[in-house]
Amino acid sequence: MTFTIPLPDETAYAAARTRLDGLVKPLGALGRLEDLAAWLSAAHGSVPPRELTDVRVVVFAGDHGVSGCSAYPREVTAAMVRVFLAGKSGVSVLAGLVGAQVRVLDIAVDDDLEGVPAEVLAHKIRRGSGSIDVEDALAPGEALRAFEAGRAIADEEIDAGADLLIPGDMGIGNTAVAAALVAARLGLPADEVVGTGTGIDEAGRQRKVAVVSAALARAGAVQEPFALLTALGSACAAATAGFLVQGAVRGVPVLLDGVFSGAAAVVAREIAPGAERWWLAGHRSTEPSQAFALKALGLEPILDFGLRLGEGSGAVQAVPTLRAARAILADMGLLADLGS
Known part of the structure; x- marks a missing residue:
């Protein structure tokens, strides 16, 4: 018995990590929430991930x-x-x-x-x-x-x-x-x-x-x-x-x-x-x-x-907690936008 298991999207994971590092906060300040946000991005293949509505x-x-x-x-x-x-x-x-x-x-x-x-x-x-x-x-x-x-x-x-x-x-x-x-x-x-x-x-x-x-x-x-x-x-x-x-x-x-x-x-x-x-x-x-x-x-x-x-x-x-992880990617501002 064999199964084809898709791989989570590594490109989306990397993009999520980049965005997380650019949010209005110190690097890594949201701890595990950041890990979960990147994980969900890889699973959904998008940054931010889709809402977990169902x-x-x-x-x-x-x-x-x-x-x-x-x-x-x-x-x-x-x-x-x-x-x-x-x-x-x-x-x-x-x-x-x-x-x-x-x-x-x-x-x-x-x-x-x-x-x-x-x-x-x-x-x-x-x-x-x-x-x-x-x-x-x-x-x-x-x-x-x-x-x-x-x-x-x-x-x-x-x-x-x-x-x-x-x-x-x-x-x-x-x-x-x-x-x-x-x-x-x-x-x-x-x-x-x-x-x-x-x-x-x-x-x-x-x-x-x-x-x-x-x-x-x-x-x-x-x-x-x-x-x-x-x-x-x-x-x-x-x-x-x-x-x-x-x-x-x-x-x-x-x-x-x-x-x-x-x-x-x-x-x-x-x-x-x-x-x-x-x-x-x-x-x-x-x-x-x-x-x-x-x-x-x-x-x-x-x-x-x-x-x-x-x-x-x-x-x-x-x-x-998973919804909070998604929200920081979807709704937090970027350091690059401060003062603009």
Whole structure:
């Protein structure tokens, strides 16, 4: 499987840097905002970049067999799908403040979700994923099916006008899956990547470490991306990876959220090298595996608010910062014009 990933526009990047240096301010005085402004210029191929008017969050919902590691029962996943649809979730509220749209999709919820709109179920792969400490997460072929579903979902959003994509996640047990994927891909021990997830205590974290350690031992040295997603991932992780790759293929910036999208990104980069040029890290999660994932990807989080909700909620908080970065290129005056 090969992908054609466009290169960000280096000429636009250089032009943006030149203009930033000429604005009415000391050189580099706006710090990270200047880096983001130049990055967006390269992504859009223009100085200033286009306005980020159509921001879309897609929440990939699914249950995981290792949900016993969480402080909450797996039934919460299905209940939360209905909360998203009612517009009452954390990301729904926060996205509303920045004018972003939120779409939730059942990829692998262990429930029939009777009565929800058909479009929520249109990309469902299975009911729940296997418990990775004792069995593969997915059946043969399901990782590829989920990956292709994620690509199709990205195409749907981009074709509808999206100029910034944000992958969200909802699924009890997903931080354990993320930790396992990152540990396997980067060769790390479970104890270094496992965090407290939904708020478990240290005894609970140690039980989670044992689960992830068992999963890593069972999977062995598997590294091929789809084999890794099959053994240690989930349908949601595979769909998120496809979503990230297709955003890059289409040349549309993707703003990663927290630990789950970070883990999917580490695998997605192996599937489509170079796709990471189109990704930004919206925020720093409190989960340790995200820090390892972002370091491997060469990404620096825009915000650090100590968030661990998931859903895309951290990434949407970075949207105003990206808009501010664009604004300095679009609206600030030039030193050369002073006194004229």
